Structures are given as structure tokens and as C-alpha cells.
Amino acid sequence: MRLESLRIRGLRCLEDVAVPLGPGVTVFAGANGAGKTSILEAAFLLSHARSFRSGAKDALLQRGAAGLSVFAELRHDDGRGQRIGLGRQGVRWEARVDGDVVSLSELVGECAVVCFEPGSHDLIAGGAEERRRYLDWGVFHVEHEFISAWRRYQRALKQRNVLLRASTVPPEALFLPWEAELDAAAGVIDRLRDLYLTALRPHIEKAMAGLLPELGPMELRYRRGWAEDAPLGELLATQRGRDLARGHTTIGSHRADWSIAFEHAPLREHLSRGQEKLTALGCVLAQASLYAERKGEWPIVCLDDLASELDKAHQAAVVGQLGAVGAQVLVTGTEVPEALQAGPTRVFHVEQGHLAPLL
Structure with missing residues (x-):
């Protein structure tokens, strides 16, 4: 499965961001605190109904925002497409699939995202x-x-x-x-x-x-x-x-x-x-x-701050393995990891919560 697009509103420093996504590897590069990890966090929310960051429940909401929402176009390997979303107003969460309100478990059952990040140890x-x-x-x-x-x-x-x-x-x-x-x-x-x-x-x-x-x-x-x-x-x-x-x-x-x-x-x-x-x-x-x-299909794989967490040999090994099976991979870093510089990679520059395509 893969995300074809991601729309994020009111999540941390991401006021209103639309992210077009393709198959294969997409890298989000930028300085620390720019909002890169929050993009992966948005994808993870759709699959787990929680953040992968510890103690992040109250910090998810952007300062001054009334609520937050994450919407995505999801494409399964059998060609089936879905519109999925998760929103929060106050302490209440609401999940949607193809416009219908569903339980959080129903949403999580449709979208699968796994994540390796600095807290994974x-x-x-x-x-x-x-x-x-x-x-x-x-x-x-x-x-x-x-x-x-x-x-x-x-x-x-x-x-x-x-x-x-x-x-x-x-x-x-x-x-x-x-x-x-x-x-x-x-x-x-x-x-x-x-x-x-x-x-x-x-x-x-x-x-x-x-x-x-x-x-x-x-x-x-x-x-x-x-x-x-x-x-x-x-x-x-x-x-x-x-x-x-x-x-x-x-x-x-x-x-x-x-x-x-x-x-x-x-x-x-x-x-x-x-x-x-x-x-x-x-x-x-x-x-x-x-x-x-x-x-019968790989989940979406998020690799947060890949270059800081793994040495170059392990970066290359992981990227090669995921590329061989055709998984959609979302990667963050202060720059494009060396293991991804030679391959077909889509790159976005992230700065103060704003995205700009580079490659």
C-alpha cells in the first residue's frame, strides 16, 4: 500500500500542508525543528491513532489551533483506493473512511504504517x-x-x-x-x-x-x-x-x-x-x-532521522531491502542520506513548517 497524498492541518508547526507522494522513497530534508518528523507523525497517526513520540498527546496540537486533522489518499496494491482521515477537536478524535465516520479501530485496520525513529530503542x-x-x-x-x-x-x-x-x-x-x-x-x-x-x-x-x-x-x-x-x-x-x-x-x-x-x-x-x-x-x-x-502488500515504512540513527552500511542495507520489495518509504534527515543519493528518490525541503520539492 502507499499514500498518494497527505494533507496536514494544525499538527505541531504544520499549519496547512499538502504533500503529494509517489511510490518508492521520499525524503524530507531540513534543519532540526523544521517539521520533518511531524510529517511522518501524521502518517503514523492514521495507522495507530497515536503518536510515536512519547508524551506527545497534548503537544500534537499547534499552538493557538482549535483542532488538528490528517487526511490521505490511500492506494492498495490491488488498485483499491480510499480516502482516510483523522481529526481532533479538544480531546475528541473522529476517524473517517471514504467520508463515513468510523471507529478508530476501523481506520487503523485500513492503513498500516511502521516507523523506526530515535525512540525506537x-x-x-x-x-x-x-x-x-x-x-x-x-x-x-x-x-x-x-x-x-x-x-x-x-x-x-x-x-x-x-x-x-x-x-x-x-x-x-x-x-x-x-x-x-x-x-x-x-x-x-x-x-x-x-x-x-x-x-x-x-x-x-x-x-x-x-x-x-x-x-x-x-x-x-x-x-x-x-x-x-x-x-x-x-x-x-x-x-x-x-x-x-x-x-x-x-x-x-x-x-x-x-x-x-x-x-x-x-x-x-x-x-x-x-x-x-x-x-x-x-x-x-x-x-x-x-x-x-x-x-499481500507491504505497509508504509517511515524512517525518521535515518542518517543519525544508522551507519552508512546499515542505511544502504535497509534502503536496498525495502526497495527490493517495493515498499513506500518516507525518510527524514538534515540532508539526503548518502545511501539515497544515487537512487530514484523524491526530495522535499522542509523549513518552518513549509514544504518545497527539490527533486
Whole structure:
């Protein structure tokens, strides 16, 4: 799939920008703070309904703007075209597909964007929440029953947490239906996550063999968020006293995590910052590859500040791989990366939120 055009209004320093896009590689070059990353952020919003920048929720809106919006013309590899958009007024988000108001999950289901950016190393070195987001985005796109189970789980989790924070301890009978719902939904979520990671493993292995061969064979480890030897419902009942003291549910699918270990670096603490970045890049490319295998088309790939994040050899390798599969690639940098200077690349200069085509 690819974006044929992108219209951005009120997003950070981008007051009103129209970006025509073609297949292959497009580079957005300019000084730091010019608005380059915000263009990639706009594309990512259409696919994730959130920013890839940490703590960016309130900072998305341009100073003084009443709202923001991102609209795009999307073209799938089978020739099907769609008009998609996401807008925000205050705290309320509204998604549209071909002019019709749809849920955020319906919008995300139509547009797939993966991104490697300066904060991507958090996928390896950061907290579990980022890894769950990565995992669940992938599961959502290939397993249709995931979203309903995830919604059921979130609703039950919220209700149980309300009970746990009540001023007086509620009777057991009020907990039982929500704990049963958590048990049932978590079983589905765990099964689908495990299936996805099993399918993802060979794609990550292939990516790591090319990016970090010196670390040797890798192992992908998954922890579901509660003990393996008992159903979640039983454990929630036995843990209720502790959860009442803490005011929240301490076990379940919302505490799941996964990790990568290498033969020559068994713990993530043994990886250098550069190796963390390359591992995260491998995970991003592997997820895109699995999406293409299942959906028959590559997602859009965003590479933010490519030249600063990767050395020249890895830049060339990544660009060559993505070019070989025909993915649409959006790249930012203070200048055109050396790996892209010889190939067919469209270039825009970005300055103070304004775009001008160069090539």
C-alpha cells in the first residue's frame, strides 16, 4: 500500500500542508525543528491513532489551533483506493473512511504504517508497555477476533479496578463476573499473541541475521502476565487482597511482555545502544514483512532521522531491502542520506513548517 497524498492541518508547526507522494522513497530534508518528523507523525497517526513520540498527546496540537486533522489518499496494491482521515477537536478524535465516520479501530485496520525513529530503542530497553503496543498492533492486523477480546478485557479490567478502589470493600459477588470475563478474554488474547509471536519469529531471525550476525542465534521469549500453572480467574481471586491494598489489578494480559535474547548477549543489559537500535529496527522490519506475508502488500515504512540513527552500511542495507520489495518509504534527515543519493528518490525541503520539492 502507499499514500498518494497527505494533507496536514494544525499538527505541531504544520499549519496547512499538502504533500503529494509517489511510490518508492521520499525524503524530507531540513534543519532540526523544521517539521520533518511531524510529517511522518501524521502518517503514523492514521495507522495507530497515536503518536510515536512519547508524551506527545497534548503537544500534537499547534499552538493557538482549535483542532488538528490528517487526511490521505490511500492506494492498495490491488488498485483499491480510499480516502482516510483523522481529526481532533479538544480531546475528541473522529476517524473517517471514504467520508463515513468510523471507529478508530476501523481506520487503523485500513492503513498500516511502521516507523523506526530515535525512540525506537525503547522497544528493547524500555518498559513493557511499548512492547505490548508493538505486539498488539501486529496481532490486530492479522487476527480478526483480537479486537473484540481486547475490548472485553479492557472493560472488565476497568470495572474490577473501580471495585478495588472503592471506599469500602465490595462483596465478593461483585468481583466474580468481572474476574470471569477477564479470565475468558485473557485466554483469547494470550493465544493470539502467542500465535503471532510464533509467526513473527522467523522474520525477526532473518532480520537479525542481516543486522547483527555477530550476536549469534536469537531467542524470542513471551510472558503472558500471570503464572503458567493456573487459570487467571483463580489467581485473581487469590490475589484480590493484595490488589485491594494496591488499588489496581496486578496480573493479567495487561502485564504481558516479550523479549529477545541472543546467544552472545543473553540479557538486554549486555547490548550497546547501537545494538538496541539495530534490534529495534529488525523488529520493525520483521513486523512489516509478516504483515506483507499475510496481507499481500507491504505497509508504509517511515524512517525518521535515518542518517543519525544508522551507519552508512546499515542505511544502504535497509534502503536496498525495502526497495527490493517495493515498499513506500518516507525518510527524514538534515540532508539526503548518502545511501539515497544515487537512487530514484523524491526530495522535499522542509523549513518552518513549509514544504518545497527539490527533486
